[in-house]
Amino acid sequence: QQPVQSPQAVILREGEDAVINCSSSKALYSVHWYRQKHGEAPVFLMILLKGGEQKGHEKISASFNEKKQQSSLYLTASQLSYSGTYFCGTDTAEGRSQGNLIFGKGTKLSVKP
Amino acid sequence: ETGVTQSPTHLIKTRGQQVTLRCSSQSGHNTVSWYQQALGQGPQFIFQYYREEENGRGNFPPRFSGLQFPNYSSELNVNALELDDSALYLCASSLGLAGSQETQYFGPGTRLLVL
Numbered sequence: 492q493q494p495v496q497s498p499q500a501v502i503l504r505e506g507e508d509a510v511i512n513c514s515s516s517k518a519l520y521s522v523h524w525y526r527q528k529h530g531e532a533p534v535f536l537m538i539l540l541k542g543g544e545q546k547g548h549e550k551i552s553a554s555f556n557e558k559k560q561q562s563s564l565y566l567t568a569s570q571l572s573y574s575g576t577y578f579c580g581t582d583t584a585e586g587r588s589q590g591n592l593i594f595g596k597g598t599k600l601s602v603k604p
Numbered sequence: 605e606t607g608v609t610q611s612p613t614h615l616i617k618t619r620g621q622q623v624t625l626r627c628s629s630q631s632g633h634n635t636v637s638w639y640q641q642a643l644g645q646g647p648q649f650i651f652q653y654y655r656e657e658e659n660g661r662g663n664f665p666p667r668f669s670g671l672q673f674p675n676y677s678s679e680l681n682v683n684a685l686e687l688d689d690s691a692l693y694l695c696a697s698s699l700g701l702a703g704s705q706e707t708q709y710f711g712p713g714t715r716l717l718v719l
Contacts, residue, residue: 493646521705532606532694532710533647540705578646586649591637591660592708594646 492516494581496595503569503602511564511598513579522555522562523580523592526573533578536564566600574602606630608697608711616717622683625714629676629697635659636678637708638670641692653678654701690718 494515501509513522521540524547525533537547539555539562547553552565566573576599580592607630617623629636635654639647649662653672667683676697682689692715696708 523708525710532608532712534606535707535709538705538707546705546707580647591649591652591662593649594639596644596646 492583492585493593494579494595496577496579496598498598499596500599501601503573503600505569505571505602505604507569509566509569509600511566511577511579511600513562513564513581513595515560515581515583517560517581517583517585519555519557519560519562519581519583520587521582522553523582524551524553524562524564525578525580526575527578527597528575536577569600569602571602571604574600576600606709606711608695608709610693610695610711610714612714613712614715614717616719617685618719619685619687621685621718622681623685623716625680625682625693625695625716627678627680627695627697627711629678629695630709631676633676633697633699633709635698635701635706636672637696637698638678638680639694639696640664640689641694641713643691647694650680652701659701685718687718690716692716 524536527533576597637652638650652660672678692713696710698706
């Protein structure tokens with residue numbers, strides 16, 4: 492089951508904040524966040540694990556609510572370089588039976604000067 | 605730079621043909637995963653290879669097959685190409701089996717167009 496990301500797209504001015512949400516109908520072992528710029532490879536941002544452990548970039552913050560099966564990515568004081576499409580990848584029992592993460596459709600973030 | 609490379613960058617094929625896409629993983633990474641990314645969509649898992657053995661497969665037909673070699677290179681083969689196979693194909697490498705605590709490092713992708 493593919494996770495649902497919201498919003499689908501957001502436009503910000505430099506310096507503004509944004510929250511990107513990822514919601515799953517299945518129990519989650521972990522959530523992975525990636526950013527993809529147009530024509531480029533997805534770049535790893537963060538992994539959030541059950542129990543509160545996080546691995547990733549210090550300048551990016553995120554939360555993982557295991558009970559609600561949701562994760563949120565917090566982008567504060569946005570910069571032009573934050574523009575891109577953000578994907579969450581969920582680690583679920585279904586995904587593990589296949590062997591991998593299940594990615595959402597993405598949230599397109601555009602930061603304007 | 606993730607240290608993962610893919611070739612070719614772009615490819616045009618006609619329906620019914622066969623195609624081979626190549627990936628070179630980071631040295632030391634035992635796992636390579638292949639994804640299909642349609643325009644405006646997230647990456648969709650095709651399959652994963654761990655130490656040269658297939659170790660998980662998504663909802664893709666058998667005409668999608670792969671190989672992983674001891675030198676950290678791998679291939680994705682697609683037979684009997686269909687128009688819907690047009691997409692960006694990404695490979696990603698990781699130290700261990702992908703998922704849970706493993707970070708995946710993606711290559712830049714191969715954009716395949718089937719006419």
